[in-house]
Amino acid sequence: MARSVTSQRKLINTGLAWLIGLIIFFPILWTILTSFKTEAQAINDPPIFLFFDWTLENYAIVQERSDYMRFLWNSVIIAGVSTLLGVMIAVPAAWSMAFVPSKRTKDILLWMLSTKMLPAVGVLYPIYLIFIELGILDTRVGLIVVLMLVNLPIIVWMLYTYFKEIPGEILEAARMDGASLRSEILYVLTPMAVPGIASTLLLNFILAWNEAFWTLNLTAANAAPLTAFIASYSSPEGLFYAKLSAASTMAIAPILILGWFSQKQLVRGLTFGAVK
Amino acid sequence: MSTKRMLLGATAGLGLVVGLASAVAAQDTTLTIATVNNGDMIRMQGYTDDFTAETGIAVEWVTLEENVLRQRVTTDITTNGGQFDIMTIGMYETPIWGANGWLVPLDDLSAEYNAADILPAMAGGLSHDGTLYAAPFYGESSMIMYRTDLMEAAGLEMPASPTWDFIAEAAAAMTDRDADINGVCLRGKAGWGEGGAFITAMSNSFGARWFDEDWNAQFDTEAWANTVNFFKNMMDASGPAGYATNGFNENLSLFNQGKCGMWIDATVAASFVTGADSTVADSVGFALAPNNGLGKNANWLWAWALAIPAGTQQADAAKQFIEWATGTDYIEMVAANEGWANVPPGARTSLYENPNYMAVPFAQMTLDSILSADPTNPTVDPVPYVGVQFAAIPEFAGIASEVSQEFSAAYAGQQTVEEALAKAQAITTEAMEAAGY
Numbered sequence: 001m002a003r004s005v006t007s008q009r010k011l012i013n014t015g016l017a018w019l020i021g022l023i024i025f026f027p028i029l030w031t032i033l034t035s036f037k038t039e040a041q042a043i044n045d046p047p048i049f050l051f052f053d054w055t056l057e058n059y060a061i062v063q064e065r066s067d068y069m070r071f072l073w074n075s076v077i078i079a080g081v082s083t084l085l086g087v088m089i090a091v092p093a094a095w096s097m098a099f100v101p102s103k104r105t106k107d108i109l110l111w112m113l114s115t116k117m118l119p120a121v122g123v124l125y126p127i128y129l130i131f132i133e134l135g136i137l138d139t140r141v142g143l144i145v146v147l148m149l150v151n152l153p154i155i156v157w158m159l160y161t162y163f164k165e166i167p168g169e170i171l172e173a174a175r176m177d178g179a180s181l182r183s184e185i186l187y188v189l190t191p192m193a194v195p196g197i198a199s200t201l202l203l204n205f206i207l208a209w210n211e212a213f214w215t216l217n218l219t220a221a222n223a224a225p226l227t228a229f230i231a232s233y234s235s236p237e238g239l240f241y242a243k244l245s246a247a248s249t250m251a252i253a254p255i256l257i258l259g260w261f262s263q264k265q266l267v268r269g270l271t272f273g274a275v276k
Numbered sequence: 277m278s279t280k281r282m283l284l285g286a287t288a289g290l291g292l293v294v295g296l297a298s299a300v301a302a303q304d305t306t307l308t309i310a311t312v313n314n315g316d317m318i319r320m321q322g323y324t325d326d327f328t329a330e331t332g333i334a335v336e337w338v339t340l341e342e343n344v345l346r347q348r349v350t351t352d353i354t355t356n357g358g359q360f361d362i363m364t365i366g367m368y369e370t371p372i373w374g375a376n377g378w379l380v381p382l383d384d385l386s387a388e389y390n391a392a393d394i395l396p397a398m399a400g401g402l403s404h405d406g407t408l409y410a411a412p413f414y415g416e417s418s419m420i421m422y423r424t425d426l427m428e429a430a431g432l433e434m435p436a437s438p439t440w441d442f443i444a445e446a447a448a449a450m451t452d453r454d455a456d457i458n459g460v461c462l463r464g465k466a467g468w469g470e471g472g473a474f475i476t477a478m479s480n481s482f483g484a485r486w487f488d489e490d491w492n493a494q495f496d497t498e499a500w501a502n503t504v505n506f507f508k509n510m511m512d513a514s515g516p517a518g519y520a521t522n523g524f525n526e527n528l529s530l531f532n533q534g535k536c537g538m539w540i541d542a543t544v545a546a547s548f549v550t551g552a553d554s555t556v557a558d559s560v561g562f563a564l565a566p567n568n569g570l571g572k573n574a575n576w577l578w579a580w581a582l583a584i585p586a587g588t589q590q591a592d593a594a595k596q597f598i599e600w601a602t603g604t605d606y607i608e609m610v611a612a613n614e615g616w617a618n619v620p621p622g623a624r625t626s627l628y629e630n631p632n633y634m635a636v637p638f639a640q641m642t643l644d645s646i647l648s649a650d651p652t653n654p655t656v657d658p659v660p661y662v663g664v665q666f667a668a669i670p671e672f673a674g675i676a677s678e679v680s681q682e683f684s685a686a687y688a689g690q691q692t693v694e695e696a697l698a699k700a701q702a703i704t705t706e707a708m709e710a711a712g713y
Contacts, residue, residue, distance in 0.1 A: 234341035
């Protein structure tokens with residue numbers, strides 16, 4: 001029998017959820033608000049919340065100073081292709097771990113995830129030297145490869161979790177009907193896992209979009225994505241807070257819009273199997 | 277249904293992006309320049325088209341935050357990555373990188389450029405063994421910026437070259453907690469270029485030094501204890517709340533809002549505190565950084581300079597750009613378009629012989645401050661290193677970052693000054709021994 005929830009408790013829960021949501025969203029809201037202030041208003045103490053002379057001046061300056069579209073295009077290509085490539089590699093890997101596990105499968109999964117704990121700066125020089133040798137410094141190809149590798153453990157882990165939810169008997173039936181391994185993965189497993197693959201794609205696209213260490217260190221003028229665009233407005237000597245906020249807002253806007261459209265998939269993806 | 281909605285949104289977003297994306301025209305010779313984000317550098321970027329029109333050489337800018345830029349260009353130059361044709365570096369990196377052969381010597385600049393016009397203090401700090409390795413775009417020292425109205429209200433008069441005791445006394449007199457006015461605002465933020473730079477420059481005026489002639493750490497000396505205790509006591513009494521985390525920007529913000537009686541910081545800040553964003557622009561005075569009667573003022577010396585990494589394939593074009601950006605014609609172009617107060621300061625002697633520039637309120641004090649800093653003889657006792665607010669050795673940045681963290685923790689009350697100094701001594705001794713000194 002389902003537990004009854006009183007309307008008062010519902011109200012408290014809703015209020016709490018809104019409060020937590022607002023606290024989490026506040027830095028983004030503050031960045032957006034600051035982007036419409038003058039530099040003097042941006043640093044005012046006490047801070048000004050809503051009642052200031054709204055201006056688009058910062059956006060005009062950022063637009064004039066930087067080639068925003070070039071940074072944006074690089075971000076789209078690098079985040080998009082690295083995520084797609086990662087999923088293409090991870091689907092067969094996750095399939096084998098979910099449906100033909102060995103006794104070391106769990107250890108391999110954990111080991112893959114543990115590579116995320118390695119401080120990136122520890123391998124900066126080796127990777128930089130490899131990139132010089134291969135001639136892929138400051139290229140989209142180089143960043144696609146690195147970001148794909150960086151996010152691969154998460155992609156494999158997420159897909160593995162989804163695939164584990166799919167009954168193995170269905171795949172077995174497909175095999176008995178004569179499906180090859182390729183057909184089994186492409187035409188039976190993948191369609192059933194579309195929601196899971198979609199949320200994996202989305203989450204990893206966001207991770208790749210936001211990645212700042214490699215994208216700053218392996219690029220110069222050609223392949224720099226929006227993370228470099230933001231970094232160009234940060235300064236320890238001079239007040240650029242309003243302009244920095246305008247640049248940040250422009251950098252996060254596409255991903256915010258994408259996140260808005262896909263919030264259900266994201267939540268579903270992140271909570272999948274959580275109550276098992 | 278929701279999946280469809282998501283895919284529709286994603287496709288629409290991507291379509292919009294693809295539709296708006298524009299191609300970038302290719303140029304025959306393109307220089308890639310790594311630089312910092314500050315007012316003078318951004319202004320120079322705005323004039324790049326003039327350079328391209330004059331020479332046919334295109335320029336791509338990679339602008340990064342100062343610390344990110346340091347890491348980025350250091351990685352590139354140590355691996356001979358060749359990503360940049362020109363790098364914006366400072367007085368700390370230039371002699372070290374020049375000694376390592378990582379930079380192209382700038383000993384063959386044209387006669388019209390007149391390299392002899394570079395201020396000797398700047399040329400000295402950007403050279404190794406007498407060879408110039410980076411051309412200064414602008415130079416700075418540090419000085420006192422103070423509120424003339426508050427000083428007058430306190431019944432005091434700022435001397436041209438005040439002592440630390442006077443500063444502490446004036447700070448106490450100007451502090452009005454009810455009116456949210458702090459007598460003095462100084463950098464306490466961790467980081468060798470933030471609070472670390474300030475306390476090192478201050479320590480020089482107290483007769484302290486980082487190392488003795490045999491590279492032994494000196495934090496266990498009375499001079500260092502006096503420096504850090506004086507700083508903490510004065511800031512606790514007259515500084516803003518949370519000063520342990522304040523850097524240049526935080527103090528600039530406080531000063532511009534009328535919440536600081538005095539601010540001792542980079543001379544480039546003079547144009548900010550007298551500019552349009554300042555609420556106290558009409559009542560700002562300038563004085564030399566304080567001293568302790570030992571013959572040394574607490575001011576630093578720094579330059580942002582343009583250097584050519586040895587790995588570039590376009591050294592000639594890079595030299596052309598450097599001559600354009602750091603030459604006298606550029607200064608005159610900026611002055612003609614934006615006024616003399618906005619030209620890059622502190623790099624050329626001729627700028628300080630120009631009566632138009634000397635009419636700018638902070639010009640003379642900036643020059644006096646720069647001239648009073650001596651990188652080869654920064655403190656009272658002799659030292660084995662070059663640099664005023666740093667020691668130009670590769671190990672310094674790492675050591676000083678850690679040491680300044682200990683000092684910031686002491687400012688914040690998380691440990692005593694004595695504990696911070698003891699840790700600083702241990703950190704420095706260990707790192708220097710490990711480095712083979």
